[in-house]
Amino acid sequence: MAKEIQLDENGKRKFGILDSISYAAGDFGCNMSFALKSTLIIFWTQFMKMDSILYALLLIIVQVWDAINDPLIGSIIDADKRKYKRNKFLTYIWFGSIGLLVAGALCFLPIPNAYDWAKIIIFIAGYVVWDAFYTIANVPYGSLLSLISNDTADRASLSAWRSIGSILGNMVPMVILPMIIYDQNNNIVGMNVFLAALIMGVLGFISFQFMIRTTEIRVEEDLKVSEEAPKVNILVAFKNFMLNRPAVGATLAAMGMFIGMQGAATAVTVLFQSYFKNVQVSGIIQLFSMIPIVIFTPLARKMVTKYGKKELSTVGAICSVVAGVLMLILPITPTVLGMVLYVVCQLIYSLGLGIYSTVSWALMGDAIDYNEWKTGTREEGVVYSLHSFFRKLAQGAGPSIVLVIMAALGYSEYHGGNQTFLVALNMRYLVAALYLLAAVMQFVGLALIYNLDKKTLAQMNKDLGRDENGNEAAAEAVEAAEAAPALETVSEEA
Amino acid sequence: MKKILALVLVVALALTAMVSCSINDKEVAVIWAKQTDDFSATMADALDRALYIENIKYKHYDANGDSDAQKKLVDDAIAGGAPALVLNPCNDVVALHALKAAKEANIPLIFMCATGILDTVLNLVQYDKVYSIDVDAASLTQKLGERIAKDLIENANDKDKKNDYDRNGDGKISYAFTDVVSLEAIGNSLLVQAIEKYISESNAAVKPVLEAAIFAPKLTAGENVTSIFEGFTGAEGNDKVATNAELLLSMEDGDIDDILLAMRAYQLNYNKLVTHFIPLYTVGVSANAGSLLAETAKDEEKAAYSVMNTIDSGYVSAAALEDDDAMATAAAVILRNFIKGNEPLKDVVADYVDGKKISVPYTIYG
Numbered sequence: 001m002a003k004e005i006q007l008d009e010n011g012k013r014k015f016g017i018l019d020s021i022s023y024a025a026g027d028f029g030c031n032m033s034f035a036l037k038s039t040l041i042i043f044w045t046q047f048m049k050m051d052s053i054l055y056a057l058l059l060i061i062v063q064v065w066d067a068i069n070d071p072l073i074g075s076i077i078d079a080d081k082r083k084y085k086r087n088k089f090l091t092y093i094w095f096g097s098i099g100l101l102v103a104g105a106l107c108f109l110p111i112p113n114a115y116d117w118a119k120i121i122i123f124i125a126g127y128v129v130w131d132a133f134y135t136i137a138n139v140p141y142g143s144l145l146s147l148i149s150n151d152t153a154d155r156a157s158l159s160a161w162r163s164i165g166s167i168l169g170n171m172v173p174m175v176i177l178p179m180i181i182y183d184q185n186n187n188i189v190g191m192n193v194f195l196a197a198l199i200m201g202v203l204g205f206i207s208f209q210f211m212i213r214t215t216e217i218r219v220e221e222d223l224k225v226s227e228e229a230p231k232v233n234i235l236v237a238f239k240n241f242m243l244n245r246p247a248v249g250a251t252l253a254a255m256g257m258f259i260g261m262q263g264a265a266t267a268v269t270v271l272f273q274s275y276f277k278n279v280q281v282s283g284i285i286q287l288f289s290m291i292p293i294v295i296f297t298p299l300a301r302k303m304v305t306k307y308g309k310k311e312l313s314t315v316g317a318i319c320s321v322v323a324g325v326l327m328l329i330l331p332i333t334p335t336v337l338g339m340v341l342y343v344v345c346q347l348i349y350s351l352g353l354g355i356y357s358t359v360s361w362a363l364m365g366d367a368i369d370y371n372e373w374k375t376g377t378r379e380e381g382v383v384y385s386l387h388s389f390f391r392k393l394a395q396g397a398g399p400s401i402v403l404v405i406m407a408a409l410g411y412s413e414y415h416g417g418n419q420t421f422l423v424a425l426n427m428r429y430l431v432a433a434l435y436l437l438a439a440v441m442q443f444v445g446l447a448l449i450y451n452l453d454k455k456t457l458a459q460m461n462k463d464l465g466r467d468e469n470g471n472e473a474a475a476e477a478v479e480a481a482e483a484a485p486a487l488e489t490v491s492e493e494a
Numbered sequence: 495m496k497k498i499l500a501l502v503l504v505v506a507l508a509l510t511a512m513v514s515c516s517i518n519d520k521e522v523a524v525i526w527a528k529q530t531d532d533f534s535a536t537m538a539d540a541l542d543r544a545l546y547i548e549n550i551k552y553k554h555y556d557a558n559g560d561s562d563a564q565k566k567l568v569d570d571a572i573a574g575g576a577p578a579l580v581l582n583p584c585n586d587v588v589a590l591h592a593l594k595a596a597k598e599a600n601i602p603l604i605f606m607c608a609t610g611i612l613d614t615v616l617n618l619v620q621y622d623k624v625y626s627i628d629v630d631a632a633s634l635t636q637k638l639g640e641r642i643a644k645d646l647i648e649n650a651n652d653k654d655k656k657n658d659y660d661r662n663g664d665g666k667i668s669y670a671f672t673d674v675v676s677l678e679a680i681g682n683s684l685l686v687q688a689i690e691k692y693i694s695e696s697n698a699a700v701k702p703v704l705e706a707a708i709f710a711p712k713l714t715a716g717e718n719v720t721s722i723f724e725g726f727t728g729a730e731g732n733d734k735v736a737t738n739a740e741l742l743l744s745m746e747d748g749d750i751d752d753i754l755l756a757m758r759a760y761q762l763n764y765n766k767l768v769t770h771f772i773p774l775y776t777v778g779v780s781a782n783a784g785s786l787l788a789e790t791a792k793d794e795e796k797a798a799y800s801v802m803n804t805i806d807s808g809y810v811s812a813a814a815l816e817d818d819d820a821m822a823t824a825a826a827v828i829l830r831n832f833i834k835g836n837e838p839l840k841d842v843v844a845d846y847v848d849g850k851k852i853s854v855p856y857t858i859y860g
Contacts, residue, residue: 185859187806333547418802421542 013216015154022214023148023158024165025207026141029097031169032204033104033134036197039181039188040107041266041403045413047190048112050119052407056400058120062127063396067389069128073135087217089140089147096137097208103130104204105197110190137208147219171290173200175283178272182280186273186417237382240375244383246367249450251387253317253442254360255394257353260438263398267406267431273417274424275334276342285339289346293354300358308454309359309366310446316355317443323349324436332428349435356442366452366460373460402434518833522552523571525564525592527584529556532748533816534582537606540822541580548826550833552580561588568592572599578829582606590615597621602832604825612850623832626851627824629816633855634777638814639688641858642741642775643702645811647693650700657702659740659773670707670722670739672715672753673746685743707739715749719756740772747778747801747813754809763809773811776801777856805860812860820846820854828852 006014013019041059044050050058077092084091106126114122145158181192241247272282303312327345332338364387372378403411409430410423419427452460524541526534538554545552555571557564561584568591571579578601583589589611596603602623605612612626646667649658659667669686686704693701709721722739744753753774758764762772778801804810824842831838839847846852 183806185802185806331549334543335547416803420539421546422539425542425546 008218010218012218015149015151015216015218018214019148019154019216020157020161022211023145024161024168025214026093026144026211027162027165028169029100029204029207029211030134030138030141031166031173032200032207033100033130033137035170035173035177036104036108036193036200038262038265038269039177039193041399042188042269043108043190043193044119044123045403046416047110047188047193048114048119049413050116050123052403052411052413054120055123056403056407058123059400059403060397062124062131063392063400065128066131066396067392069131069135070139073132074139077136077140086212087147087215089144090212090215090217092140093137093144093208094212096133096135097205097212099129099133100137100208101201101205102198103133104201105194106130108190108194108197110194112190144215147217148215150219167290167294171287175287178283179280182273182417186277186279188417237379238386240371240379241383241386244367244371244374245449245451246363246370247383247387249445249448250360250363250367251390252445252449253313253356253363254387254391254445256438256441256445257356258391258394259398259401259441260434261353262395263402264431264434264438266399267402267427267434270406270411270417270419270424270427271431274415274419274421275428276339277334278339279417285343285346288343289350292347292351293357296351296354297358300355304359304362308457309362310450310453310457313356313359313363314443314447316352317439317446319352319355320349320439321352321436321443323352324432324439327432327435328429332432334424349439352439356446363446363450363452366457367450369460369464370452373464402430405430516549516551517830518551518577520551520575520577522550522578522580522829523555523567523574523576524552524580525555525557525567525571526582527557527564527588528559529554530558533607536816536818537582537822540818541825543819544822544826545829547823548830550826550829557584559584561585564588565591568595572596572601576601578602578604578832580604580606580825580829581608583608583611586611586614590618593619593621593624596624602829602838604828606821606825616850623838624850625828625838627821628851628853629821630846630853630855634814635684635688637856637858638775638777638812639685640692641812641814641860642685642743642773643689643692643696645773646689646702646741647696647698647700650698650702657700659702661740661770662738666703666705667741668705668707668739669741669743670709670718672718672722672742672744672749685745704741709739714752715744715746716752716756719753720759723757723760723762742772742774744774744776747776750776750778750801750804750810754804771808774809775811775813777814778816802859810860812858814856815859817854817857821852824852824854 006016008014041055044055045052077088080088082088086094103126107123107130109122109126111119111122145155145162148158149155177196181189181196183189268286269279269282272279272285307315323345326348327342330341330345332341332345364384368378368380368383371383406427409426411419411427412423415423522545524538526538528534529538541552555567557567564584565588568579568581568588572595579592579596581589581592581603583592583605589605589608592603593615597619600623602625603621605624605626605628607628608626609628609631612624616624646657646659657667662668671683686706690704693704707722709718712718712721719742722742742753744750754763757772757774762770763774801810801813801815805813820843824846827841828838830836831840842852846854
């Protein structure tokens with residue numbers, strides 16, 4: 001006998017675990033496309049043999065396009081007033097998922113013998129097409145949460161499950177991919193990357209289809225996906241942003257995280273290829289290092305209440321600084337013992353990062369309140385926009401800058417996964433330096449610039465007429481959390 | 495906050511002081527005959543890794559092929575207080591000079607890849623703190639022969655008794671060397687003897703039979719390939735049939751790019767989708783054996799493709815490579831033992847040791 005579907009008062013399927021799993025499937029689908037992005041640099045330099053400096057330049061160009069692409073696609077979706085049988089957002093996600101079947105693989109066409117000019121065109125075209133389809137699927141997906149349920153608890157559940165989908169979507173490729181895209185001599189196998197991209201496109205498509213077919217729209221609302229740009233003087237807005245100490249501190253910390261970790265990703269791969277000479281375990285090592293984040297996240301809420309957001313995130317930054325220093329000075333030799341020391345440093349670093357990432361968005365929420373407290377005006381949209389802009393800047397520029405540094409330190413695309421030892425040694429220290437830089441930026445931003453400690457926060461909330469937990473601001477904080485996964489991962493787009 | 499930071503800094507400084515000390519104060523001198531040649535460059539890289547792992551301070555010196563300059567480098571290194579010498583000698587005159595100098599200074603001396611030199615010099619000067627590290631030459635034919643034999647056996651089809659490598663179906667695998675230019679040398683080839691020995695001793699149901707392909711040897715390996723696949727006109731004006739060799743052997747890795755380019759003209763070993771594949775085996779160092787994918791070597795770096803790359807790309811079946819890492823590790827371990835006052839050969843792989851000689855077998859890549 002089929003299980004009866006319970007309906008709510010509006011005749012819609014009652015919110016339950018299926019909604020959460022369904023929503024999680026969407027982020028899983030997004031990550032099936034996004035997970036290979038970190039392989040782009042290695043693929044295009046080592047396999048396609050594109051000059052590293054040229055590639056760094058092209059990367060900047062496509063990242064600039066990325067910043068244009070998101071609001072462009074967003075406004076196209078918002079401008080579309082047609083009625084869709086299923087739901088406008090679900091329809092766009094469906095369309096995006098079709099494109100993502102092959103768009104991801106377009107970035108990894110294995111044609112190393114093509115002319116240089118052809119490679120440039122193929123890279124840019126492939127990236128633009130992928131970016132477009134990804135945004136078509138990802139942007140409405142983020143807004144979909146608001147249409148699934150109006151209830152705060154339901155939305156919190158969706159947000160949490162989105163994180164689970166994100167974690168799975170990150171972890172599975174993280175572990176499996178290095179085992180299949182690198183050969184026994186640590187060289188990247190271009191054809192395997194291409195095939196992996198195709199397979200992941202199919203898996204992403206299946207996830208999206210599951211999500212689309214099981215999503216129940218309960219809130220009929222004409223939501224906009226793109227933020228309406230407030231009519232402001234950009235210079236005045238920038239000046240006000242720079243005067244907002246908490247906003248600057250929180251943004252600097254976020255920028256540090258992206259520059260350090262995303263920038264270091266390629267150097268880490270070369271570290272495992274040429275220094276440890278075992279790139280196939282790199283995924284497992286990275287997975288291992290996520291354990292502290294997973295353990296800490298459930299404890300976050302209690303610890304924030306007890307110690308305060310600034311205090312807690314500062315401790316996290318100190319943890320990461322310690323790990324960065326240890327990574328720099330400990331004898332991490334290309335031996336098993338050396339790899340163990342590296343893993344220990346990663347675990348400590350990840351603990352610090354996990355502590356910080358659980359409160360990072362909430363810090364911005366408080367920064368907006370600070371603006372209201374000091375100036376009497378809430379400039380939510382502008383503050384978030386500028387914060388996002390700087391995050392994207394760091395996300396985009398980080399890998400390019402680091403690739404140039406790697407080239408200056410001797411990295412040669414023609415040596416593939418077998419760089420000379422001295423170059424491999426340079427990568428070992430570069431990784432440590434980048435992690436330390438990221439941690440120092442976080443520390444400076446959170447401990448020295450961000451000035452909303454627990455006491456000041458309490459005073460601010462009192463003056464703004466809120467209780468000690470900032471209850472009036474609770475709704476905005478939930479919205480901020482809903483707009484982005486509760487768990488910050490390196491694959492975060494916005 | 496300040497106390498925590500101060501504590502972190504103190505601990506960091508203490509750790510830095512502890513771990514930054516190498517086991518030797520003065521640098522070990524690593525002196526090359528010519529560091530820029532393929533072999534030395536590869537060995538130097540392997541030594542960089544091995545010496546780093548053992549925490550030994552060192553410095554490379556390059557004699558650039560000049561034996562007098564190399565002798566001077568030896569003298570300067572000893573005068574500068576080098577605790578040990580690693581020497582890839584230009585010739586046995588330099589080797590003897592270095593041995594005498596090392597004995598006088600009472601410092602250990604390791605000859606790297608100087609085949610036969612140790613016996614020569616030790617006949618003239620007796621010294622206890624000297625070792626020679628080199629490849630085990632005999633293992634080349636044995637290991638490569640075994641690998642080729644296994645590939646041939648694997649490609650034999652038990653059902654119809656045919657071998658996938660036997661393109662003309664005459665029941666024999668016709669082989670040719672790209673760099674051996676006399677029939678006598680081909681007949682005496684230790685490699686071929688090793689292949690045939692392995693096949694005969696195997697339990698394979700279908701045992702491949704080898705036959706030497708006849709061709710007119712030219713000056714270069716590329717020209718030999720042309721000769722192999724196009725035949726030649728005999729000295730008396732008699733045309734010979736193209737040999738259609740089904741197995742190619744090259745004992746010189748530096749020829750690989752010429753060989754592959756020549757094979758390309760016959761749609762062989764080039765584009766896996768449309769061309770045929772002739773098994774090609776070679777020997778070499780573990781890096782730098784010419785370019786393949788660069789049509790014109792406009793850029794030095796583009797030309798720095800290794801034998802390993804050609805095997806990874808599927809154009810070459812396999813190669814016997816010198817195990818640079820194992821040789822470098824042996825050198826670093828011996829140096830570490832000397833510096834720390836341990837028994838010199840402690841932790842060196844016993845199978846490699848033969849008195850003062852450490853002979854490291856070839857490895858097979860592919």
